[in-house]
Amino acid sequence: MDKIIDGKQISSALKEELKKEVSQLMEQGIEVTLAVIQVGSDPASTVYVGNKKKACEYIGIRSLAYELKEETTQEELLALIEELNQKVEVNGILVQLPLPKNIKEDVIIKAISPQKDVDGFHPENVGLLNTGQKGFVSCTPAGIIELIKRSGIRISGKECVVIGRSNIVGKPMAALLLKEDATVTVCHSKTVDLKSVAKRADILIAALGKPKFINRDFIKEGAVVIDVGIHRLDNKKLCGDVDFEDVYDLVSAITPVPGGVGPMTITMLMKNCVESAKEMQNLRK
Numbered sequence: 001m002d003k004i005i006d007g008k009q010i011s012s013a014l015k016e017e018l019k020k021e022v023s024q025l026m027e028q029g030i031e032v033t034l035a036v037i038q039v040g041s042d043p044a045s046t047v048y049v050g051n052k053k054k055a056c057e058y059i060g061i062r063s064l065a066y067e068l069k070e071e072t073t074q075e076e077l078l079a080l081i082e083e084l085n086q087k088v089e090v091n092g093i094l095v096q097l098p099l100p101k102n103i104k105e106d107v108i109i110k111a112i113s114p115q116k117d118v119d120g121f122h123p124e125n126v127g128l129l130n131t132g133q134k135g136f137v138s139c140t141p142a143g144i145i146e147l148i149k150r151s152g153i154r155i156s157g158k159e160c161v162v163i164g165r166s167n168i169v170g171k172p173m174a175a176l177l178l179k180e181d182a183t184v185t186v187c188h189s190k191t192v193d194l195k196s197v198a199k200r201a202d203i204l205i206a207a208l209g210k211p212k213f214i215n216r217d218f219i220k221e222g223a224v225v226i227d228v229g230i231h232r233l234d235n236k237k238l239c240g241d242v243d244f245e246d247v248y249d250l251v252s253a254i255t256p257v258p259g260g261v262g263p264m265t266i267t268m269l270m271k272n273c274v275e276s277a278k279e280m281q282n283l284r285k
Ligand SMILES: Nc1nc(=O)c2c([nH]1)NC[C@@H]1CN(c3ccc(C(=O)N[C@@H](CCC(=O)O)C(=O)O)cc3)C=[N+]21
Pocket: 047, 048, 051, 094, 095, 096, 097, 098, 119, 139, 140, 230, 238, 257, 258, 259, 260, 261, 262, 263, 265, 266
């Protein structure tokens, strides 16, 4: 088996499954629609939003793009969200983060209907995840679970260490790993002796947001390493939170950047949109 967990390949397989499902829904007269809102023109956001639109096109999901100017007020954005909440044909609403400083992210996230919150960021969906109930799950951690499982790696009973405690990756990642019966440790910037804690991991999830911070000193031999970071270096090349070359010979499996977690994040967003369309259809019956 190849050591490199190919996120592009695994997400392609999942996209094929979704494409079939979307065409079956089409035959029943159900169209899947995602509204994507970007405020301002942060270049990284533009790349990610572009990738989301491409994935929608490929799978057969209709995407509605809202490109709002940097000066958009919180009230204007709330008004747009309310309009999209009301529209029956819209199954998913995605507000690309980060937002400009004059807009409060938590207020915006709470305004999205939990039934259309395909990012899984609304407190209602977070609560459902933490109590083990059905709801939308944040795409990056959900995609990581798929990557691990589809690579034939067992999670149950393993020591998993998550580095990073953000609301969109670290915390939901820990909840999902727990749900899979792993033993989970969450580390962060105040963790004393991060290296020795990381070295306990059978599965190490690096989501701390520092380029190439995780080197071989943090790795137990044979560990599975999942790299959530994405950074553009001065030479324009992308890298993750893990120093890939430095750790490669030690690990049993590792995700590359690019081509690892990123493509899977987008595919899970598509999956959530399809689920939302099915759920909304069931509610109307
Ligand atoms: N409301 C919201 N939902 C998100 O899901 C969300 C967000 N805001 N804000 C930013 C983060 C980041 N994120 C990525 C998506 C795709 C790639 C991706 O496609 N990565 C490619 C490379 C892309 C490139 O060339 O830069 C790869 O890793 O192979 C990366 C990062 C979604 N996020």
